[in-house]
Amino acid sequence: MILETTLDDRPEGSDGADQMGHFVTGELDLSHGVALYLEDITVSFDGFKALNNLNLAIDAGELRCIIGPNGAGKTTMMDVITGKTRPDSGKAYFGQTIDLTRLTEPEIAHVGIGRKFQKPTIFEQHTVFENLELAMKTDKRVWKSLLAWLAGDERDKIAETLRLIRLDKEADRQAGLLSHGQKQWLEIGMLLMQEPKLLLLDEPVAGMTDDETMRTAELFVSLAGKHSLVVVEHDMAFVEKLGGLVTVLHEGSVLAEGDLATVQNDQRVIEVYLGR
């Protein structure tokens, strides 16, 4: 399809036109220990409620897994957080001060939220190196890009990330030629280059080998603490490896929350997953 959805209900004065890089909503404030706070979020598509009074709070430095059957609203939730979909009602705050429902996608990226899509989305025509370069945290306004030239420390940073995602030998290859797992890693690498405070990862290990999956889990665990992570995943072994709290979504709201073992023994969760 050609046109993007949900622009019609964007609040006045937040077209992002005059705000590139400078935000009216203030700096990120994590002083109360909450990184992401969703309250009573409702999104409906033609009467179908994709999200139904969803409440969710992610602490700073937390690694949270979100599971749930198809159509539970996982992807829609990420769309709301990253500004792609505007909620019909409810609040979405990043830290104490930043109202996510008032920002555009690029602005949300700027305040420190990175997102990995369900289907790996990278720039297939660019080299691996260029993919990381484009993602790097820097001034992303037009005229800066016109005159941009990579400084030495920036090259070092890219090289470091390349090693971390084990693509240092592929740096000059066209990204479209990578394997599926490598593309997933590249997208994670791009996320890291953004230096976000909060990472949203939609099925990051789909299509990876077991070995790659385990390495990804290790990477995520090492990132927790410095960053907050929200991981949507179906692979229970991977979820188990990540540890941390698990939230179960069902029909657009939270069904259960707790560590994996608790959740897996929850009668309602079993019903939802196995049917009656």
Next chain:
Amino acid sequence: MRKPLTLRILSALDTKSWIALGIFLALALLVVPVLHLNFPEDSAFHVSTYAITLIGKIMCYALVAVAMDLIWGYGGILSLGHGLFFALGGYAFGMYLMRQIGRDGSYGADLPDFMVFLDWKELPWFWLGSDSFGWASFLVLAVPAVVAFVFGYFAFRSRIKGVYFSIITQALTYAAMLLFFRNETGFGGNNGFTDFKRVLGVTITSPETRLVLFGLTAVMLAATLVFAAWLVKSKFGRVLTAIRDAESRVMFIGYNPLWYKLTIWVISAVLCGIAGALYVPQVGIINPSEMSPGNSIEIAIWVAVGGRGTLIGPIIGAFVVNLAKSWFTVSFPEYWLFFLGLLFIVVTLLLPQGLVGLWKKLMAKKEGAAA
């Protein structure tokens, strides 16, 4: 360690390309004038006025093709309204040329002939200052830029993409054509501007003036090529192609596509305006048919024939298609539209990368065979 800008511009093209560019400029600025002025018309070495006008005209088209390639080939945005910007540049400069006629028009009046014909007593406000070369040159840049900015801002802001954008640009140029067809609009209606006499006080049809305009067009084309090469190699160019390939990813890593698209859109429009301004004095006429949807879509086929996403491709395409056109319209006028129509179909079906792509494929095959 930041490289100075001049050095970066130098690195926009490789050595071979710089040499080719040098040869091209030498031909246009030295060889053609010498051949035109110093050899008699019956000599085999003589370059005729017809040839100079034709090549000059096609170089203007090539400039438009490069501008189109920047927005389509690199930005992934197909404009079917680029003829509008070309015509706006042409009209802006045409106003100056009309004023240069002075009292040599058929009515011998201070006002351009078509205004006398409409029984207008004074120049409309938007003709103010049109007798100044500087102001006209400013308008050549400013009018397409402003129109493109306003239109582009609203279109890109509401994330109009793909075929929708193409169709709306087509409607835009169509509406502008209707507007310029009206006599009351103040740009000569149907007939547009023609019968120019002078530019900067010198006779516009003299061989020297022609050669200067020809040379100027060649220099402009070369400069545009260098500028475009630098642009697409800069980080800006990489963001632009990234938007073409995965716009949502670009947004989620913090770039606002609106301003990137708008920048390349306006640059492209201004380049078209310049091409139009160079075209009018060489061809000697500008009228609203330049804004017809058919003309704009023809620009796209020049780019497609040559190969989009390359910088030399559009230039090759503009030359191939337009040379074919001038040959057909003289020899088989009734078959030209068949040829053009089939060209559209064949190129999109069989040559998606254009002639440059075909050449690359052939070379790769040859290398493969050699190895």
Next chain:
Amino acid sequence: MKKTLIALLLCAATLPAQAVLDPAPVRQLAAEDSSAKVAAIRQLTQTADPDAVRVLKAMAEDSLFLAGDKVVIIEGEQAFDATSGEAIKMPANPESPTVNNRIRGELASALAALKLFDADVGVRLASAQKLQSQVTPEMAPLLARALNQESDAQIKALLTLAHAQANLANTDPAARLEAVKALAETSSPTIKSVLLPLTEKAGEPDDKVRYEAIAAVKAIDSRLAMAENVGRAFSGLSLGSILLLGALGLAITYGVMGIINMAHGELLMVGAYATYGMQSLFRAFAPDYIDWYLPAAIPVAFFAAALVGVVMERTVIRWLYGRTLETLLATWGLSLVLIQSARVLFGAQNVEVSNPSWMSGGIEVMPNLILPWNRIIIVGFAMFVLFLVWVLMNRTRLGMFVRAVTQNRAMAGCVGVPTARIDTMAFALGAGIAGLGGVALSQISNVGPDMGQGYIVDSFMVVVVGGVGQLAGAVWAALGLGIFSKLLEGWAGAVIAKISILVCIIIFIQKRPQGIFALKGRFVE
């Protein structure tokens, strides 16, 4: 004098039933002075006498002569006395009185007025209608008399108006006031111009009457303006119907395949030329049934356009699946080829397609509002086609498949919908509908090789405004754009209207980027 007396006596004796005209005005008909003749004509008209009709008719037919002192009517070898109507001996040197144009005009309206007393209702009605535009103050008593003895309601209404018009010159202000009030109810431009002089002090000394006249003109004006707007809206509706036929096909193919066919306008052209072809065939082989060529053209145009569509889809469009921008270019190429083919086959000039006789004329709703039959039929035709398409899309298996492919091509393919065949069918259907649009278009505009180009931009705008793959959106957008542009044309001119509509569409898209009826949800992107 003696002779006349004898004649009168004779006349009274031999034809007792026949009334005798007043001889003075009859004699005056042959006077030298034109004004005297006019006065005589008017005086005779007043009598509403059948004999007066006979005399005036004779004068209008140049068979009235003056023989010495006598006015006679000569028909062939026979002569009659004008006053009594009895046959007389052919006079020696009959002189023809001068009948100039002024007199002729006077005679015509006098005869028309006298027809008001005809025994035949039809004749009276025709006369009353004809009178409306040529009422003179002198007719007031005549009209009053006619009104008095008239029984037919329709004629009575007409006569009331005519009487009121005649009464505007009445010396009694009360009568004038009454007349103005009666006329205020009308909505005809002629009556407005009759009333106009009364709105000024020079034309109407009485304040009360003048104010009433001003109010009446205002009332007529507003009704006239309304009629004009209704007329425009109606022609907008018919334009919208054609846009709809163009846009329906575009919307279907865009919905199913995600491509926009730039040669769609040329499919309209194919339909129009098919209509022309049928007309030529009927002219050549069945000239008696020429009025039937149009119904016969409908299926022919549908299948001709559908066939061209299938060829286009199979040879070009199918191979560009997923490359939407290139499809724009390739289909543009197709449109060039089709246009040039039409030029080669039929010539570059427009060809003539005429309305069948049952499509000419129209319904007169108001004096300045005539709804032409051809446009009414086009609107009805479009609605009929729309209904068929709706049935096809919602009640048949093919429609279900088409809707399935529109929503999710991959999934439809997985559950066994033959997507490639559906593409072809949908494209043929869209092309066929465009062909029907061409039939309709041939009835109200020129048929020529370039005709499709003018409609294609508008059809696209309909799709843009209406939203993707939405029949309802296309319907509202087509009719709305058609009516809106015609109304706008009325007070801003065609070009400004077109430009403002484009600007409106761009503004509209700011608010609703997906058209009126947007698909919402996670499949959108």
